Amino acid sequence: MLENLQGKRIAVVGLGVNNKKLAEYLTINNVAYDVIDGWKDPDELIGRLDHYNLIFRTPGLPLLSNAVQEAQKKGVEISSQTKLFFQLCPATIIGVTGTKGKGTTSSLIAKILETAGKKVWLGGNIGRDPFEFLDSVKFNDYVVLELSSFQLQDLHLSPHIAIVLNITSDHLNHHQSVEEYITAKSSIIAFQSEKDFAILHENLPKWFKDLGGSRKIFFEGKDVADYPTKLLGPHNLENISAAAACAKLLGIEEPIIRRAVAEFEPLPHRLNKVKEINGVSFIDDGYSTNIDPTIAAIDAINAPLILIVGGFDKGLDFGALGEKIKSAKNLKGLVVIGAVTDKILNAAKGFVGKILTGAKNMQEILTQARSLAVSGDTILFSPATSSFDMFKNETERAEQFVKEISK
Numbered sequence: 001m002l003e004n005l006q007g008k009r010i011a012v013v014g015l016g017v018n019n020k021k022l023a024e025y026l027t028i029n030n031v032a033y034d035v036i037d038g039w040k041d042p043d044e045l046i047g048r049l050d051h052y053n054l055i056f057r058t059p060g061l062p063l064l065s066n067a068v069q070e071a072q073k074k075g076v077e078i079s080s081q082t083k084l085f086f087q088l089c090p091a092t093i094i095g096v097t098g099t100k101g102k103g104t105t106s107s108l109i110a111k112i113l114e115t116a117g118k119k120v121w122l123g124g125n126i127g128r129d130p131f132e133f134l135d136s137v138k139f140n141d142y143v144v145l146e147l148s149s150f151q152l153q154d155l156h157l158s159p160h161i162a163i164v165l166n167i168t169s170d171h172l173n174h175h176q177s178v179e180e181y182i183t184a185k186s187s188i189i190a191f192q193s194e195k196d197f198a199i200l201h202e203n204l205p206k207w208f209k210d211l212g213g214s215r216k217i218f219f220e221g222k223d224v225a226d227y228p229t230k231l232l233g234p235h236n237l238e239n240i241s242a243a244a245a246c247a248k249l250l251g252i253e254e255p256i257i258r259r260a261v262a263e264f265e266p267l268p269h270r271l272n273k274v275k276e277i278n279g280v281s282f283i284d285d286g287y288s289t290n291i292d293p294t295i296a297a298i299d300a301i302n303a304p305l306i307l308i309v310g311g312f313d314k315g316l317d318f319g320a321l322g323e324k325i326k327s328a329k330n331l332k333g334l335v336v337i338g339a340v341t342d343k344i345l346n347a348a349k350g351f352v353g354k355i356l357t358g359a360k361n362m363q364e365i366l367t368q369a370r371s372l373a374v375s376g377d378t379i380l381f382s383p384a385t386s387s388f389d390m391f392k393n394e395t396e397r398a399e400q401f402v403k404e405i406s407k
Contacts, residue, residue: 001087005031011049012036014058018151021131022056022081042067050074056081059150063184082151085130086159091121091141094246097152097185098165098201100293101239102126104231105163106146108243108264113142115260116252120144124151126267142250153184158191158212161249163199163242166292167208186211199245201238219245228262232271232283233300235293269398271297271382275405279375282405285382286398291316294384295324298331303378305331306369311338311397312386321384322347333372337365339389361390362400
């Protein structure tokens with residue numbers, strides 16, 4: 001495959017996290033390329049891509065942007081780090097996508113396989129960059145990839161085992177509609193054959209479930225309800241069920257699966273208890289950048305609850321979250337932050353608990369939350385949207401939450 005790149009005019013478009021290791025890999029393998037980086041608006045790239053034979057698009061550059069579409073019309077082949085990895089990887093690939101739960105499910109599959117004595121490589125948006133370990137992967141290994149809609153959108157290959165968790169609206173500041181977002185993820189099963197397997201959430205659209213030629217397996221949380229686990233909430237039972245179904249397909253016996261699940265630690269910033277101070281528990285769910293995981297987080301906690309919620313406006317509809325806030329009997333207080341404050345307040349109109357707003361940094365956010373809490377309460381940090389209005393990204397936001405508690 002790499003020899004097919006020789007002599008072509010190639011551009012690596014965007015040299016962020018997703019393309020940096022790809023560029024290093026191309027350099028090591030003597031594949032010449034240009035780097036195009038530093039634009040602020042995708043329209044700045046119109047005309048700059050048209051004279052290449054092949055471009056590797058960063059996931060942050062929308063496939064449907066004018067620049068990419070114009071280049072494609074002029075015969076430029078549009079590829080990506082993910083697509084090239086699929087073409088080069090000698091091992092069995094297990095791909096995991098969904099709106100939320102991808103990281104937990106991917107990591108749990110890797111944990112189960114390792115417990116069973118398999119050689120596993122975990123990559124994608126979690127674990128290592130796939131091009132860091134590509135040259136070390138052997139035919140009998142397993143590669144588990146967490147795959148986002150941005151990575152799947154123009155992929156014309158599907159993994160041997162595809163896991164699709166529940167899909168709800170997200171990234172509507174990047175995708176043009178919910179339908180386009182769901183369609184972007186469909187590549188994970190669309191190109192599967194009868195030799196492949198798709199492990200699917202029952203709530204996916206019928207047209208999605210009918211794609212590809214693979215054998216379809218549907219998972220439910222109740223199938224693993226008796227599994228011992230450190231993961232909180234019924235939504236995590238779905239993640240466990242999907243991971244267990246994958247392991248069983250690979251011939252791993254249930255006692256090994258149960259042991260791996262019991263030992264598995266919650267990932268950072270995904271509904272994990274940070275500390276208890278003066279009887280008040282602090283739970284970090286900082287990677288909840290969407291409505292559904294925050295609703296799931298509320299459902300996962302039975303104690304009296306103070307919810308810290310809000311952030312950047314990425315076009316989400318907070319109606320369902322507002323209904324959950326009003327109906328959750330244990331929810332006694334809200335700390336609403338960021339650019340979506342008014343949207344959340346409107347959605348939660350009628351909530352009978354206390355509401356505080358206007359905090360400008362994490363110290364002020366936690367001061368407000370603590371003022372609403374007494375011993376026996378839980379403070380849940382589950383923002384339900386992105387972070388870019390007040391913080392660099394969701395990782396910085398969550399780390400500040402943990403750091404502030406630990407002072």
